Amino acid sequence: MSAKAVAGPSARERLLAAANELFYAEGVHTVGIDRVIERAGVAKASLYNTFGSKDELVRAYLEQRHAVTAARITRYLERYADPRDRLLGVFEAQGELFAETGFRGCAFASASAESPGAAVSRAADDYRGWVRGLLTSLAGEAGAPDPDRLGRQLHMLYDGASLSARMDRDPSASAAARAAAAALLDAALAAR
Amino acid sequence: MSAKAVAGPSARERLLAAANELFYAEGVHTVGIDRVIERAGVAKASLYNTFGSKDELVRAYLEQRHAVTAARITRYLERYADPRDRLLGVFEAQGELFAETGFRGCAFASASAESPGAAVSRAADDYRGWVRGLLTSLAGEAGAPDPDRLGRQLHMLYDGASLSARMDRDPSASAAARAAAAALLDAALAAR
DNA sequence: CATTTAACAGACAGGTCAGTCTAGAAAGGG
DNA sequence: CCCTTTCTAGACTGACCTGTCTGTTAAATG
Numbered sequence: 001m002s003a004k005a006v007a008g009p010s011a012r013e014r015l016l017a018a019a020n021e022l023f024y025a026e027g028v029h030t031v032g033i034d035r036v037i038e039r040a041g042v043a044k045a046s047l048y049n050t051f052g053s054k055d056e057l058v059r060a061y062l063e064q065r066h067a068v069t070a071a072r073i074t075r076y077l078e079r080y081a082d083p084r085d086r087l088l089g090v091f092e093a094q095g096e097l098f099a100e101t102g103f104r105g106c107a108f109a110s111a112s113a114e115s116p117g118a119a120v121s122r123a124a125d126d127y128r129g130w131v132r133g134l135l136t137s138l139a140g141e142a143g144a145p146d147p148d149r150l151g152r153q154l155h156m157l158y159d160g161a162s163l164s165a166r167m168d169r170d171p172s173a174s175a176a177a178r179a180a181a182a183a184l185l186d187a188a189l190a191a192r
Numbered sequence: 193m194s195a196k197a198v199a200g201p202s203a204r205e206r207l208l209a210a211a212n213e214l215f216y217a218e219g220v221h222t223v224g225i226d227r228v229i230e231r232a233g234v235a236k237a238s239l240y241n242t243f244g245s246k247d248e249l250v251r252a253y254l255e256q257r258h259a260v261t262a263a264r265i266t267r268y269l270e271r272y273a274d275p276r277d278r279l280l281g282v283f284e285a286q287g288e289l290f291a292e293t294g295f296r297g298c299a300f301a302s303a304s305a306e307s308p309g310a311a312v313s314r315a316a317d318d319y320r321g322w323v324r325g326l327l328t329s330l331a332g333e334a335g336a337p338d339p340d341r342l343g344r345q346l347h348m349l350y351d352g353a354s355l356s357a358r359m360d361r362d363p364s365a366s367a368a369a370r371a372a373a374a375a376l377l378d379a380a381l382a383a384r
Numbered sequence: 385c386a387t388t389t390a391a392c393a394g395a396c397a398g399g400t401c402a403g404t405c406t407a408g409a410a411a412g413g414g
Numbered sequence: 415c416c417c418t419t420t421c422t423a424g425a426c427t428g429a430c431c432t433g434t435c436t437g438t439t440a441a442a443t444g
Contacts, residue, residue: 110305153372156352163351180345183379235422
């Protein structure tokens with residue numbers, strides 16, 4: 001046990017890394033268990049001892065993705081102090097994600113379209129709740145009179161930009177979304 | 193041949209109807225050929241004589257969906273003459289779709305997440321091009337100084353509303369998107 | 385050194401899928 | 415009355431999938 005910590009990544013970590021690469025690149029339904037364990041260099045029995053089922057592995061993959069994405073956006077926003085900059089910074093952080101090689105859209109939207117089970121739905125709801133909460137609180141800090149309303153609209157822009165980046169193969173969608181977000185914020189502030 | 197016209201829907205029509213119901217409700221990857229022919233009341237050989245492969249059936253399903261959706265939105269917009277009303281009417285028409293029982297999000301976004309093949313991509317590109325063109329031309333007619341830019345932003349709202357209606361199970365997303373679209377249009381007109 | 389634990393490789397079962405093929409039924413035309 | 419065409423029913427192949435099970439190996443512990 002203690003040796004595992006110094007002997008490199010554990011089986012669980014290798015499985016999650018392999019699942020992340022394969023599931024995100026090719027889809028949770030397309031990629032079979034055999035490909036995951038082959039890339040992880042792990043026996044099939046180890047996967048089932050660790051996660052119990054493919055559904056649970058998918059859930060763990062999405063949860064990890066949620067944590068990594070949230071940490072990344074939070075970290076990006078640290079560079080700004082002004083509430084308005086922080087709100088618009090969400091779309092800049094999105095642009096960084098879009099520009100990465102291997103970007104394939106929102107993992108939660110894709111996974112829920114591929115295999116709409118309870119496990120995936122719960123993970124997706126968690127992620128979407130976090131994004132919505134972030135945008136709503138930023139809208140409030142920026143002075144919007146109805147933060148829930150603006151947060152919801154910004155969330156739509158956020159999702160729409162992600163979809164456009166994937167389906168139109170256009171990473172600059174985040175810049176257009178950022179401009180639209182600025183216009184929506186200004187309109188909300190003017191109506192105050 | 194002539195008898196078929198009076199003897200009810202053809203095998204092709206029944207297959208397309210069954211494909212539309214099953215593929216949209218459960219996903220193109222989840223639903224197998226056997227379920228489609230069973231619902232259509234058609235032999236498997238007839239399907240392969242008519243469409244050649246499942247991929248081609250999926251393509252035909254998406255093309256039909258494109259035509260039906262486009263006709264429906266176009267028809268909805270006929271009630272308005274004012275360019276601004278027509279632009280916002282797109283989101284009202286979307287709201288009608290969201291409110292239907294069995295609404296499950298954008299068929300093209302789901303299909304392309306499920307099976308990202310060339311046939312699906314082409315059908316999705318066609319559909320997205322149509323939506324983008326509609327919103328852009330309506331933005332121009334409404335007086336926006338940069339119709340391409342506004343059309344693109346409205347397209348993101350359109351996609352984001354559809355995603356929210358599906359994943360958040362919230363049909364009222366179209367109303368929020370309509371309000372955001374109005375704000376974006378007003379901002380564009382004010383900057384003129 | 386002995387024992388226990390965990391990971392390994394891989395065969396296997398049970399099911400589903402796309403697509404092909406055979407054979408029979410129905411129906412219109414000469 | 416036969417013939418051609420088209421449809422139907424369904425068996426079948428080969429591939430792939432998830433999940434289980436059987437051994438084997440390696441390492442850590444007492």
